[in-house]
Amino acid sequence: MTQNRSWIPYLLILPTVVFLGLLFIVPLVQTVWLAVSDNGVPSLANMQTMVSDINFGRSILNTFLLTLAVVPIQIAMALAMGTMVSKVNGGRETILWIWTIPLGISDLAAGMVWLSILQNTGYLNTLLFSMGLIERQTAWLTYQTPVALFIGIAIAEIWRGTAIVMIIIVAGLNQVPKEFKEAAEIFGASPWTRFTRITLPLIRPALQSALILRTVLAFEVFAVVYALGGRNFPVLVGEAYNWQNQNQNYGVAAAYAVLIMVISLAATLFYLKVVKVDPERLP
Amino acid sequence: MKTLLSLAILASTAVGIALPASAQTVFLSTQLRPIEEATAVRQELLSGLAKPADYVVEEPPQFAVRMEAERQAGKHTISLVGALHGELSPLADKQMLEPLDDLAKKLASAGMPQSLLDLGKLGKTEQQYIPWMQATYVMAANKDALQYLPEGADINRLDYDQLIAWGKKMQEATGAPQIGFPAGPKGLMARYFQGYFYPSFTGGVVRTFKSADAAAGWQKLKELWTVVAPTSTNYDFMQEPLASGEVMVAWDHIARLKNAISASPDQYVVFPAPAGPKGRGYMPVVAGLAIPKGAPDKANANAIIEHLATQEVQLKTASLVGFFPTLNVQLPPDLDPGVALLAGAVTATQSAPDAVISLLPVGLGDKGGEFNKVYMDAFQRIILQNQPIETVLKTQGETMAKLMADTKAPCWAPDAKSDGGCPVE
Numbered sequence: 001m002t003q004n005r006s007w008i009p010y011l012l013i014l015p016t017v018v019f020l021g022l023l024f025i026v027p028l029v030q031t032v033w034l035a036v037s038d039n040g041v042p043s044l045a046n047m048q049t050m051v052s053d054i055n056f057g058r059s060i061l062n063t064f065l066l067t068l069a070v071v072p073i074q075i076a077m078a079l080a081m082g083t084m085v086s087k088v089n090g091g092r093e094t095i096l097w098i099w100t101i102p103l104g105i106s107d108l109a110a111g112m113v114w115l116s117i118l119q120n121t122g123y124l125n126t127l128l129f130s131m132g133l134i135e136r137q138t139a140w141l142t143y144q145t146p147v148a149l150f151i152g153i154a155i156a157e158i159w160r161g162t163a164i165v166m167i168i169i170v171a172g173l174n175q176v177p178k179e180f181k182e183a184a185e186i187f188g189a190s191p192w193t194r195f196t197r198i199t200l201p202l203i204r205p206a207l208q209s210a211l212i213l214r215t216v217l218a219f220e221v222f223a224v225v226y227a228l229g230g231r232n233f234p235v236l237v238g239e240a241y242n243w244q245n246q247n248q249n250y251g252v253a254a255a256y257a258v259l260i261m262v263i264s265l266a267a268t269l270f271y272l273k274v275v276k277v278d279p280e281r282l283p
Numbered sequence: 284m285k286t287l288l289s290l291a292i293l294a295s296t297a298v299g300i301a302l303p304a305s306a307q308t309v310f311l312s313t314q315l316r317p318i319e320e321a322t323a324v325r326q327e328l329l330s331g332l333a334k335p336a337d338y339v340v341e342e343p344p345q346f347a348v349r350m351e352a353e354r355q356a357g358k359h360t361i362s363l364v365g366a367l368h369g370e371l372s373p374l375a376d377k378q379m380l381e382p383l384d385d386l387a388k389k390l391a392s393a394g395m396p397q398s399l400l401d402l403g404k405l406g407k408t409e410q411q412y413i414p415w416m417q418a419t420y421v422m423a424a425n426k427d428a429l430q431y432l433p434e435g436a437d438i439n440r441l442d443y444d445q446l447i448a449w450g451k452k453m454q455e456a457t458g459a460p461q462i463g464f465p466a467g468p469k470g471l472m473a474r475y476f477q478g479y480f481y482p483s484f485t486g487g488v489v490r491t492f493k494s495a496d497a498a499a500g501w502q503k504l505k506e507l508w509t510v511v512a513p514t515s516t517n518y519d520f521m522q523e524p525l526a527s528g529e530v531m532v533a534w535d536h537i538a539r540l541k542n543a544i545s546a547s548p549d550q551y552v553v554f555p556a557p558a559g560p561k562g563r564g565y566m567p568v569v570a571g572l573a574i575p576k577g578a579p580d581k582a583n584a585n586a587i588i589e590h591l592a593t594q595e596v597q598l599k600t601a602s603l604v605g606f607f608p609t610l611n612v613q614l615p616p617d618l619d620p621g622v623a624l625l626a627g628a629v630t631a632t633q634s635a636p637d638a639v640i641s642l643l644p645v646g647l648g649d650k651g652g653e654f655n656k657v658y659m660d661a662f663q664r665i666i667l668q669n670q671p672i673e674t675v676l677k678t679q680g681e682t683m684a685k686l687m688a689d690t691k692a693p694c695w696a697p698d699a700k701s702d703g704g705c706p707v708e
Binding site for chain 1: 347467512527
């Protein structure tokens with residue numbers, strides 16, 4: 001009976017496979033070909049143009065710096081927020097709901113929100129001026145103030161992207177059995193020991209997913225940076241966009257896209273190796 | 284009742300099927316995109332046509348993609364396109380535009396200057412587009428800035444030294460740099476280099492890219508940049524920082540200054556860009572109308588072009604959207620005061636005795652973006668990153684030479700004519 005129907009699972013997953021195949025794998029192959037060809041002939045010209053461009057080194061540096069600055073802070077904040085909210089009884093949903101508001105806003109809108117705060121005529125300057133800390137409009141987002149610009153972009157990114165990490169971690173924390181913590185408490189383990197020896201190891205799968213998701217997204221950062229930094233803070237996706245849209249050179253844009261994909265894949269593999277998860281705990 | 288209903292459904296399907304045949308002529312434009320301007324086009328400029336047109340707007344990059352998609356698919360929906368000279372050039376390069384020589388002849392006799400019509404040939408023998416409207420770049424200043432103008436300086440005849448002195452005085456008095464340029468990611472700063480900076484300092488655009496004159500010019504620009512607002516690299520449209528008071532003096536495209544100036548025309552003066560040792564460079568911007576090959580409704584597209592090129596519609600265009608006529612006509616006295624201010628500066632620029640006209644690039648095909656990038660990269664390296672001028676001009680000059688060799692684009696004014704690709708000397 002069941003053997004006769006062995007084709008049914010395949011039939012059921014066929015639409016999704018066809019869908020992904022058509023809308024993901026075909027464009028992927030096309031993009032890779034676009035990146036490594038020139039007028040239909042295999043060529044590394046696009047890669048060379050990309051590497052010798054003046055913004056290439058800066059965009060790699062900026063993207064990595066931003067990822068290194070933003071992801072650890074977001075993970076730490078999400079852990080702290082998740083642990084705190086698990087101690088709350090009343091109003092837990094309301095707190096979670098407020099914390100996840102930034103998730104409901106598009107990237108570019110988040111960038112615009114922070115632009116309205118940080119630009120010359122923005123809320124930050126108004127506040128500082130009313131407190132008598134500055135005498136006139138101060139520019140924070142220019143090429144002459146790279147540190148302030150970086151901090152501004154990092155804060156905006158942290159504000160925008162922490163919620164997604166927190167949701168995954170809260171889900172992981174919910175699965176930690178209370179008995180373990182109670183037992184540790186009876187044996188006199190301090191809160192820190194309980195956190196590092198019980199909670200952290202048990203939420204590894206959630207942590208791994210959160211790290212992969214957040215790091216890949218950090219390498220794809222674009223809209224917030226575009227709104228706040230513009231030309232002053234080149235990042236990889238921004239360069240891909242510029243080559244596609246302004247320079248109308250699809251080959252070099254594709255080369256950037258392939259580079260971003262390779263970096264994201266490498267980061268994913270890195271986390272899969274480094275944050276090891278007990279196979280029995282995998283879904 | 285049932286029959287009535289099914290009849291109604293049948294009738295509506297019949298209408299649905301019948302519609303495409305009598306559908307409106309699709310007019311796709313990269314210009315006049317903001318909703319007020321698009322509404323003005325739909326309700327005012329395109330009214331009174333025998334057969335209505337469907338005015339659709341698209342941002343320039345998407346416009347290029349859509350035209351290319353229609354070409355590759357062989358299925359054409361667009362009958363008429365309105366776009367900038369530089370956006371039509373890649374289409375002409377791929378033989379995608381219908382020749383419009385008959386229309387061009389007609390319009391030449393109706394008073395469209397031959398020099399403008401020749402631009403529409405895009406370096407080919409046949410007319411590729413019909414000039415639709417024109418604009419240029421000017422400078423605008425808040426009247427509060429005039430008190431700091433250096434003594435003896437005539438605002439309509441500024442040179443770079445006077446602009447720098449003016450900037451210094453404003454900075455000393457207000458504590459912050461007050462001159463702004465649209466050097467943001469969507470700003471038109473590249474046109475400043477091609478149409479204003481290079482012609483004014485070197486008398487050329489491509490040939491003189493790395494000349495000694497150019498190096499001296501960049502040195503002068505560095506000096507100017509000490510009194511330019513550093514937020515300039517975030518500005519796309521100068522009307523915004525002008526209106527918010529972030530800067531008092533700005534250079535930009537007239538359409539990108541118009542909102543600030545039309546909102547309070549009494550608060551601003553508008554004047555030509557400064558002159559350098561080789562004269563007062565300026566660049567006319569031309570938007571053109573073209574019919575793609577395979578257009579479903581060529582006849583009506585032709586009629587729309589003729590309609591938009593009539594004296595009456597051209598004048599209406601000027602007063603509604605602030606782009607100026609391509610026909611040789613006098614602007615009416617009851618013009619919007621902001622547009623009148625801009626028009627005055629355009630006239631002052633064109634009739635300046637030291638004016639050096641810099642035409643739009645011709646023959647670059649789809650390399651227009653990379654051509655702009657050569658100038659913007661030089662700007663970024665020399666001015667923002669403080670790299671040595673000679674080295675930067677040498678390496679950027681090589682990129683430019685390669686670009687010109689690849690596209691084989693012959694020189695255009697103010698560069699002297701060339702056989703084959705325009706050389707970087």
